Amino acid sequence: MSTTTATPASLHLSNLAPTFSQSEIRAMNVACTTVGGINLAQGVCDTDPPTPVVQAAMDAILTGQNIYTRLDGITALREGIAQKLASFNKLHVDPHSQVLVTSGATGAFYCTLQALLNPGDELLIFEPFYGYHLLTIRAQGLKANTVPLHAPEYSLDMDRLRAALTPRTRALVLNTPANPSGKVFSLAELEQIAAFAIEHDLFVITDEMYEYFLYDGAQHLSIAALPGMMERTITISGFSKTFSVTGWRLGYLAADPRWIPAIGNFHDLTYICAPAPLQHGAAAGLLQLPPSFYTDLAAEYQAKRDKVCAALTKAGLTPSVPDGAYYILADATSVPGANAKQKARTLLAQIGIATVAGSAFFSTDEQGRNAGDNLLRICYAKKDEELTEACQRLESYRG
Template sequence: MPTASMTATNLYLSDLAPNTTQSEIRAMTVACAAVDGINLAQGVCDTDPPHPVVEAAIAAIRSGHNIYTRLDGIAPLRAAIAQKFATFNGITVDPDREVLVTSGATGALQAALLALLNPGDECLVLEPFYGYHVSTLRSQRVVPVIVPLDAPDWILDLDRLDAAITPRTRAIILNSPSNPSGKVFSQPELELLANFAIKHDLFVFTDEMYEYFIYDGARHRSIAALPGMAERTITISGFSKTFSVTGWRLGYLAADARWLPAIGYFHDLTYVCAPSPLQHGAAAGLLALPTAFYEALAVEYQTKRDELCAALTHAGLTPSIPTGAYYILADATRIPGVDAKQKARKLLADTGIAAVAGSAFFGNNADGTNRGENLLRFCFAKKSAELEEACHRLDAYGL
């Protein structure tokens, strides 16, 4: 009789699986919970959602909106998203042919990549990068090509971008405002990127999730609004951060009508549709909340940014001041540890504050070193009392 080991030769992990590890963001969240610490690692955004959003979702559940929607989302939400794109982003889209409501921005990116790129294609990724962007590319056998930006202001080097182009380059991922650096790309930088994409005939996947979190008089701009870019840009955003509903997993994208049916197919294949009653909540938010809501959001978070930056400075963890999003990269040189992961865990042990190793947002150099090993990322999307306690602990850590 053949033994189990002889007959199980087809039972093994995929080629991808052995090289995958839990993200440092989630790992630090687990470690933080184990010591009942303050989680400044994951961008959970635990502030209260706007009242109209919550009440409309509850009303939708009670009214029976608990079944599948169209794969591209309910009509009122798609119409509200199209209006928002027109007034805020300067992008004209057809709500029936060019808007897709998705299961989070991660679902939007996954479906768009499946629809538009092939295994072996290359996609340029600006560094520091959001790790889920790179991991999603790799999960689809698309090759991420890392292009570093120059610290401390994360300046774009067009020559470096040109040098990264190969015959297999098909796309570039843009994230503005950026997680983790908080960089907001300026109009001249976006024009350079647009001309670059047109010159090399590239798709642009742009993650604009933090578009309302803008500070110091900066302004969010969408690259799809530039001449010649609408046809090649997939603009991704969502409600997780703006409405403080990260657990709802509700995002959206805009794409040219040529691409949307294929993107919608792959989103339907994986998710069927975004959660029905929550779509009604998001639609109510877009329709009911005034411009003052979004302006107040930026003011509130700039105050929180300044509070945390001051505490980090006092603790000897010099921050890079972000212009957007709600994360801070800080210099962790003074914390003992051979690498950023050890430094993050040492800080958690000493203060009960969880941060993320900077190495999670950088690729390795040819010699195996990583530009993020002396950096930690802190999130300030917290309720005021908890953020104040975190700052108090950092102040004490600096003594």
């Protein structure tokens, strides 16, 4: 009997694997735990989930809703999502053919790329970007071309968008309200992006996770609701942030019925379905929580934003005041360090506050320059006691 022994040469990582390292956010989490600091790095959102959501999920577990669901999610949840999309986003979709419940917005984004794009295709992505978007694009052999927004308002520059287009561009990624800038795209900006997408026949993949986190009267608008956009737009959202259940891994997307089966098939291959009892929790939340839940959420986070922005200003870390989401990009020129990664570590060492290096959200050019190297990202999705302590530490900071 002969046995085959694998040679060391056949035991190796894929070509892509070595190009992915632990993200800077996770690295800061580890560093923060090591020094027992306050973690304003990752957007974990450790406020309490609403009671009806938790109660319905527990009831579902106790009453045996613990098996696989349909690959596109339970009917009650798809119907709840369709109703919410109609009333809040002005998107009118059929819950049975245009909604897919996913394992987080992250799963929705991953499977969308797998179903709609081919290796070598290019996507446009606004900068600063959400790191997972960029890395997910790269993980699938796709290319991201970044389009810088104008700081400090992070406004759209159509010339830059046009300049980033190539004959291989097939999709544009949008994130509104945006992580990390807090930018909320205006109607005029969305109309220009929509006209551009139609002119160049692009898919638009829009991540609207923070759609309820809006401040100072900012309004959330879904690009899919603009004329001619539904057929080319994949609208992604989820429950992680709105219901404070980041660990539940529950999100969804809405799209033209032509795209849902293929995206659903890829989702099925990876996850089979989103967690069954937790789908019941989210469905109950959509059905039972009054409109005031969402307006109270925005008011609660606006107060957190104001508190942290005031502390940052006192510390000499001038914030770009966000209109939405729950992150702040602050100017870290006064913090010692050659680059943002070092500055983030300095701040952690000096006052025990973990932030994320701004460079994680911008591309680095061939000369090694990165527009985020003087910025730190602060997440304020934290309980008030912890935020108060963090603000006191910031106010005591003398860079």
